[in-house]
Amino acid sequence: MGNDKKLTLQSEDFSAWYNEVVQRAELADHSPVRGSMVIRPWGYGIWEHMQSALDVMFKETGHENAYFPLLIPMSFIEREKEHIEGFAPELAVVTRAGGKELEEPYVIRPTSETIVYSMYAKWVQSYRDLPVLLNQWANVIRWEMRTRLFLRTSEFLWQEGHTAHATAEEAEEETLLILELYRKFMDEWLAMPPITGLKTDSEKFAGAVSSYSCEALMKDRKALQTGTSHFLGQNFSKQFELTFQSENGKEEYAWNTSWGVSTRLVGGVVMTHGDDNGLVIPPRLAPTQVVIIPILAGEETSEVLAKADEVLDQLKNTGVRARIDNRDHLSPGAKYFEWERKGVPFRVEIGPRDLEKGQLALVRRLTAEGESRRAFVPEAEAIAKLPEKLEEFQDDLLEAARVRREDSTVRGVGSLGELEEAFDSGAGFVYTGWSGDPAIEEMVKERLKATIRVLPSQEFRSVTAPSRCVSGDRESVAEVVWARAY
RNA sequence: CGGGGCGUGGCUCAGUCCGGUAGAGCGCUGCGUUCGGGUCGCAGAGGUCCCCGGUUCGAAUCCGGGCGCCCCGACCA
Structure with missing residues (x-):
């Protein structure tokens, strides 16, 4: 990859383009452990915006967050037959701790169904205790043979929802509710419109009765599974004695669902919107939505910087996430390339000429065919309009992705x-x-x-x-x- | 686990065939200059040439063994 100034073109080698853009936009880097990655601030910032949007949606639909431990007794994982068959090859197992061989090995969670439902079994006695609607934000480990930053790493971050219900109908409803929630989230926040549907038996989650998924189309026309929602039936509740006394006094097994999305979504966003100049981040996810580049020239430098500060404050007041790049050892052009590579939706340039004319130079990360890249707009108007321009940008990305998918x-x-x-x-x-x-x-x-x-x-x-x-x-x-x- | 490739400054790599005391570009540091699309100049820092052993007066280079990584296939959010 190197520090060659240009990225490999998407049309030339999409996969090489992806690897380069992820590293050169400073989203993530390889860790010393094979197959695992360090998520850098720019990448983690994107994930944080995804998290907070989803978290709100989960809570609006009655879910609460909790946390279950990283280590799971081996015997738990082995309890559900299809579950262990599905996960056995990719388990990381702890056999030593405290300087001694453990009596029973612990598995580092590849997913948490077993520990969650074993605990639900303790907490649920009656139909009055149902439904249980919990989510957790956690890391998991699956020892993958071939890995790629964000798309498939040995360790990844995700959320996993786990619910228990009194009836099959209610659990199925929950499964579809979440599927639809994911879809809405991907449309509105990631501008990555998936199709949804039911998985075939060969592709469903190990231990589920049925699995639903969101499938998004990347720019290379390959599909990416971006979220899954599973109806688990009573498979786990039977293995973990998750029972409750129903209204008519009978003991019954609860019905479960589980669902998740992961940091893979970051990779999906990269492959949905990125271009030959680098990343394109949907404004709602962008850690920085507007970067201000002061054009530092001789005697007017301090005035330009003062104006930049002023514009920054005003943008913040309108709710825009903005920052100034005032590094003085880089030319403006170098900064343009860098922030474009990082996918910042808008750039504001402020130079002596703008000061004089009371205007700002506005540059959008993507401009329509034939449209000039740089627009000079009166200062007050530019600031006032940026929030809606960001929304427009978000909408345009969604529309373009839809058109690509349909085409x-x-x-x-x-x-x-x-x-x-x-x-x-x-x-x-x-x-x-x-x-x-x-x-x-x-x-x-x-x-x-x-x-x-x-x-x-x-x-x-x-x-x-x-x-x-x-x-x-x-x-x-x-x-x-x-x-x-x- | 099969098939291919590669380990040399922070990064990308040349040098290996044909042994002679280690290079380039980029990046980094300092000073100056420049600043509206990847400024320029000068000075500078930085390397157990993956590891172990062998051959040789002498090994990044040849020989033997080991380790690691990448790409392609079988598994996967």
Whole structure:
């Protein structure tokens, strides 16, 4: 990578572009431990904005935060059969502590269902104790074979919600409520509009009855699973004796859900909005929304700096996250490149000429085709309008992402040949019929490297449901969405 | 775990074939200069050449062994 001034072009090597931009925008760096990363302030700042937005949404829907421990007894993880089968290869295990071999090894949580539901079992006696609606913000470890900053690291940060309900219907409702909450969050905050739907058995969470997910389309037209919401049925409550006495006095097993999004979302934002100049951060997530670059020139330097301070204060008063870059060893041009690479939505330049004319130079991170990059706007007007310009920018990013998604969506594909052709000509999401046979999934994955991302939720389905399976010879039981995925 | 590649200043790499006392660009420090799209000049700091062993008068370079990392495939939020 080096300090070559230009990034690898997206069109040349998307994956190299991603690695470079993550490091050179100072989002994250590799730690000495293979596969794990240090999240730097710029990247963590983005995550913090995601966290606070989600946290509000969780609380608005009746959830509370709690914290469960990092270490889980090995026997807990082993309790649910599919759960342990799914996670066994990627567990990190503590066998020694206090200078001695432990009697029972501890697993570093890959997810917390087992410890959570074992505790719920203690707390829940009666239907009056339900529902339990908890979330935790935590780190987890899954020993992945191949890792990439943010997208797949051995340790990552996430939130995991865990709920217990008296009825299956209520738990299913919760699962879908969260799926919709995630979707809204991704639309409104990340400007990364996912499609949603049900996972096939081969892709669902180990231990779930059914899994739903959000699937977003990256700029290279590969899908990224950006959030999951699981209906766990009574699988865990049966293993951990999570029972309650119902209204009619009978002892029953509770119904559970779990759901999560992770720091992977940061990688998703990078691949959804970034361009050849670097990151583009949606304003609502940007640690700095407006950077002020004073043009320092000779005798007017102190006046320019004073004006910059004044503008900073006024922007802060309008609720804009702004900062001044007054480093004096860099030329203005060098700063432009740096902040563009870091994806700051707007830049304000203040120089002697602007002082004279009572104006500010406003530069948007993305400008429409043919539009001039730099707009000179009267100072008061520029400050007053920036909040709405930021909202506009946010909206434009969402719209552009939607258009990209729709433009690379192909519907009504009726045969394996057409499916292959679609991917060969650069399709992102491809909709087909499916017989429900996992062998078809397996075969397509083998041949085309594409998988069924979801059985789409109602609003994403095609107007006319496909009647035949993509494999040709059988009837379709459900429409499915195929994509090459991360 | 299979297949490929690579370990040399902070970073990217040249030097290795053909052994002779270690280089470039970028970055960093200081001073000056410049400042509206990656300023320029001068001076400077910085390296157990991944590790261990062998061959040799002499090893970054040759030989043997080890370790680590990256990329491609099988697993995954």
